[in-house]
Amino acid sequence: MPGRTLPTIPQADVAAHNTSKSCYVTVGTKVYDITPFLEDHPGGGDLIVDYGGKDVKDIMDDPASHFHSESAWEILDDYLVGFVATEPVMKSVTNSTHPADIVPLPPSEAGAEQLRKDGVNQPLYENTGMSCEEDLSKETDASSDYRTHKFLDLNKPLLMQVWRGGFTKDFYLEQVHRPRHYKGGDSAPLFGNFLEPLSKTPWWVVPTVWVPPVAYGTYLSSQGLSTVGLTSYWITGLCIWTLVEYVLHRFLFHLDQYLPDNRVGLTLHFLLHGIHHYLPMDRLRLVMPPTLFLVLATPFWYLAHAVFFYDWNAATAVFCGGIFGYICYDLTHYFLHHKTLPAYWRELKKYHLAHHFADYENGFGVTSRFWDWVFKTELPMTPPKVIKTS
Numbered sequence: 234m235p236g237r238t239l240p241t242i243p244q245a246d247v248a249a250h251n252t253s254k255s256c257y258v259t260v261g262t263k264v265y266d267i268t269p270f271l272e273d274h275p276g277g278g279d280l281i282v283d284y285g286g287k288d289v290k291d292i293m294d295d296p297a298s299h300f301h302s303e304s305a306w307e308i309l310d311d312y313l314v315g316f317v318a319t320e321p322v323m324k325s326v327t328n329s330t331h332p333a334d335i336v337p338l339p340p341s342e343a344g345a346e347q348l349r350k351d352g353v354n355q356p357l358y359e360n361t362g363m364s365c366e367e368d369l370s371k372e373t374d375a376s377s378d379y380r381t382h383k384f385l386d387l388n389k390p391l392l393m394q395v396w397r398g399g400f401t402k403d404f405y406l407e408q409v410h411r412p413r414h415y416k417g418g419d420s421a422p423l424f425g426n427f428l429e430p431l432s433k434t435p436w437w438v439v440p441t442v443w444v445p446p447v448a449y450g451t452y453l454s455s456q457g458l459s460t461v462g463l464t465s466y467w468i469t470g471l472c473i474w475t476l477v478e479y480v481l482h483r484f485l486f487h488l489d490q491y492l493p494d495n496r497v498g499l500t501l502h503f504l505l506h507g508i509h510h511y512l513p514m515d516r517l518r519l520v521m522p523p524t525l526f527l528v529l530a531t532p533f534w535y536l537a538h539a540v541f542f543y544d545w546n547a548a549t550a551v552f553c554g555g556i557f558g559y560i561c562y563d564l565t566h567y568f569l570h571h572k573t574l575p576a577y578w579r580e581l582k583k584y585h586l587a588h589h590f591a592d593y594e595n596g597f598g599v600t601s602r603f604w605d606w607v608f609k610t611e612l613p614m615t616p617p618k619v620i621k622t623s
């Protein structure tokens with residue numbers, strides 16, 4: 234009897250699944266999650282949603298609604314997710330000497346494993362616990378998330394929890410790449426003290442702070458270069474940036490396996506990029522804070538001057554083109570997450586959000602897919618039909 238591994242679901246839980254996003258119905262003690270069927274229902278999805286969380290035996294038998302054939306009942310069976318524990322049922326369970334014969338108990342570990350294998354109620358992408366980009370904006374229940382995963386409590390300052398959590402690297406990496414959504418996209422507490430405002434960077438800070446120095450640097454280098462020289466060095470810098478963008482995201486932000494397995498490593502990972510995967514829709518923890526940017530950009534200043542050692546103006550022009558590329562990148566990244574965009578960017582948006590909800594080990598390009606294509610880390614843009622398990 235295959236149904237034995239299915240969980241018992243409290244009545245209140247069943248009743249709560251009454252929207253087109255998640256719609257359960259019952260027939261007797263059987264609970265069906267018919268959300269995926271809503272679109273296919275011959276009588277229309279809304280008709281079913283009206284019965285969301287309720288028993289549909291009578292309406293399905295009622296010839297006045299519309300005819301439900303034998304196959305309708307068979308279809309329903311495909312969506313069986315558990316058994317409801319109504320009060321009378323629970324009463325007889327309590328009285329029975331063989332309670333498991335009346336309602337199967339919640340699945341044991343082996344049973345849960347079977348459910349997982351069969352893909353019952355499971356997200357499409359096991360690594361992230363999500364199925365689509367809309368999932369990124371679904372509110373996380375902080376306390377149940379904490380109870381289930383024993384990772385971070387979203388209502389308490391996050392940084393100290395990472396620092397003191399004693400997490401192993403593997404556990405940390407597995408958890409931090411499962412997106413959460415805090416209070417409609419608000420910023421969860423990070424420091425929890427007077428430093429809190431420093432952890433937040435609105436998107437407009439990036440052009441405000443960095444466009445003036447780029448303009449000034451470009452002006453300086455224009456003093457010693459011809460227009461053609463200036464333009465070609467500057468555009469060279471811009472092109473180099475696209476590769477830097479890819480390399481930083483893939484090899485620094487997602488240092489993942491090479492990360493030292495200690496609290497310093499994990500905390501730095503969290504501040505650098507982990508928090509953006511943990512809370513991808515947090516508007517104020519998305520673009521790079523200027524201080525962090527300075528730290529990352531300084532070596533590139535010296536690198537540019539080492540490579541183009543023969544001409545200070547050329548090196549500066551290349552650097553300025555590169556920084557301009559960075560500004561475009563950070564703004565693009567912000568807009569991909571938070572704005573409705575014209576066609577070309579809509580595709581990029583899908584692509585980048587897939588990096589969050591589907592596969593964070595691929596799809597590192599934000600402003601283009603070019604380097605993903607070159608280095609074979611391109612994300613497939615048609616969703617897989619099978620469950621991705623690794």
Ligand SMILES: [Zn+2]
Pocket residue numbers: 410486487488489593
């Ligand atoms: Zn990562």
Ligand SMILES: [Zn+2]
Pocket residue numbers: 509513566570585589
């Ligand atoms: Zn992102």
Ligand SMILES: [Zn+2]
Pocket residue numbers: 482486487506510588593
């Ligand atoms: Zn990433």
